Amino acid sequence: MKDPVRIAITGAAGQISYSLVFRIASGDMLGKDQPVILQLLEIPPAMDALNGVVMELNDCAFPLLQDIVASDDANVAFKDADFALLVGARPRGPGMERKDLLEANAAIFSVQGKAINDNASRDVRVLVVGNPANTNALIASCNAPDLDAGQFTAMMRLDHNRAKTQLAQKTGKHVTDVEQMIVWGNHSATQYPDLAHCKVDGKPAFDLVERDWYENDFIPTVQQRGAAIIKARGASSAASAASAAIDHMRDWALGTDEVVSMGIPADGSYGVEPGIMYSYPVVCQNGKYEIVQGLDVNEFSRGRMQATEDELREERAAVEHLLG
Numbered sequence: 001m002k003d004p005v006r007i008a009i010t011g012a013a014g015q016i017s018y019s020l021v022f023r024i025a026s027g028d029m030l031g032k033d034q035p036v037i038l039q040l041l042e043i044p045p046a047m048d049a050l051n052g053v054v055m056e057l058n059d060c061a062f063p064l065l066q067d068i069v070a071s072d073d074a075n076v077a078f079k080d081a082d083f084a085l086l087v088g089a090r091p092r093g094p095g096m097e098r099k100d101l102l103e104a105n106a107a108i109f110s111v112q113g114k115a116i117n118d119n120a121s122r123d124v125r126v127l128v129v130g131n132p133a134n135t136n137a138l139i140a141s142c143n144a145p146d147l148d149a150g151q152f153t154a155m156m157r158l159d160h161n162r163a164k165t166q167l168a169q170k171t172g173k174h175v176t177d178v179e180q181m182i183v184w185g186n187h188s189a190t191q192y193p194d195l196a197h198c199k200v201d202g203k204p205a206f207d208l209v210e211r212d213w214y215e216n217d218f219i220p221t222v223q224q225r226g227a228a229i230i231k232a233r234g235a236s237s238a239a240s241a242a243s244a245a246i247d248h249m250r251d252w253a254l255g256t257d258e259v260v261s262m263g264i265p266a267d268g269s270y271g272v273e274p275g276i277m278y279s280y281p282v283v284c285q286n287g288k289y290e291i292v293q294g295l296d297v298n299e300f301s302r303g304r305m306q307a308t309e310d311e312l313r314e315e316r317a318a319v320e321h322l323l324g
């Protein structure tokens with residue numbers, strides 16, 4: 001039996017977490033042989049609701065679940081955490097862009113970055129889900145000076161998964177036939193889902209779909225999918241977000257040959273200078289991610305990649321005072 005790992009989850013009484021914690025406890029994230037301890041963080045008004053989630057977790061009698069810590073103190077929730085999923089933040093409603101949440105949510109991530117810095121395992125791997133995810137991840141990493149900025153990531157996997165499904169449906173294939181999907185940039189309406197390197201069933205995607213569909217249907221549909229869910233459901237995506245968070249953490253921890261999209265510190269690759277959390281194509285091995293280098297970038301792609309970078313730099317400028 002492996003030693004248990006500690007997984008901190010914030011916003012643990014919220015709607016995403018209600019899909020997330022049960023799947024993590026059942027082994028979907030780290031494998032059916034990896035015992036887990038869940039360390040759940042909420043704000044004081046949500047502690048009753050969190051207690052209900054804890055009761056339900058206990059009622060599942062999950063074989064892998066070794067212990068549950070429920071707290072409204074970030075120092076307790078992040079203590080010795082090996083993984084941290086920062087979900088707790090306000091969601092947007094109809095008519096809002098995700099960056100409209102910056103003011104409401106940014107302060108959460110400076111406090112939690114410090115608490116992670118002071119309490120978590122030195123090898124902690126952090127995924128920020130709360131919106132605007134990339135800039136919140138930047139805030140958290142800047143407030144954790146004793147950790148490597150690369151230990152902080154932002155969730156782009158939902159966009160990546162959405163893009164794969166849109167293309168699979170258009171071409172009459174299955175998502176598992178789609179390879180080398182890339183979503184560049186920000187988890188926002190400027191994100192750039194890029195088909196230039198993508199293959200379906202071994203064939204270049206551009207041989208299978210029309211340019212007009214790509215530019216005027218595929219790209220906007222993926223960019224606007226979050227808003228479409230809010231319109232349809234009256235609440236923002238939850239189960240699909242939880243599923244993407246599990247995919248992101250599983251691949252980071254256990255590895256993947258597949259190219260996946262992750263929001264990570266820009267390092268100059270593809271001309272994106274440091275200072276923002278930018279989504280790149282990566283592969284994961286031995287618990288680490290690595291940017292896929294050497295892909296050709298044509299003029300259309302360059303313009304889209306620049307636009308989403310510009311937006312991330314604007315978001316950064318708006319929270320400069322929180323960057324420590």
Ligand SMILES: NC(=O)C1=CN([C@@H]2O[C@H](COP(=O)(O)OP(=O)(O)OC[C@H]3O[C@@H](n4cnc5c(N)ncnc54)[C@H](O)[C@@H]3O)[C@@H](O)[C@H]2O)C=CC1
Nearest residue numbers: 011013014015016042046088089090091129130131155241
């Ligand atoms: N990156 C992505 O792809 C996606 C991100 N999101 C974002 O995830 C966030 C959470 O969404 P939902 O679960 O639907 O929201 P929700 O409102 O149902 O749950 C959020 C929970 O966070 C808690 N919370 C607030 N401040 C906190 C703090 N300082 N510490 C700990 N917990 C705190 C709240 O009490 C609430 O229970 C939102 O910002 C949403 O926009 C949602 C979908 C996809």
Ligand SMILES: O=C([O-])CC(=O)C(=O)O
Nearest residue numbers: 092131225226227236237
């Ligand atoms: O759109 C939203 O506000 C929630 C979210 O991030 C998504 O579904 O991609």
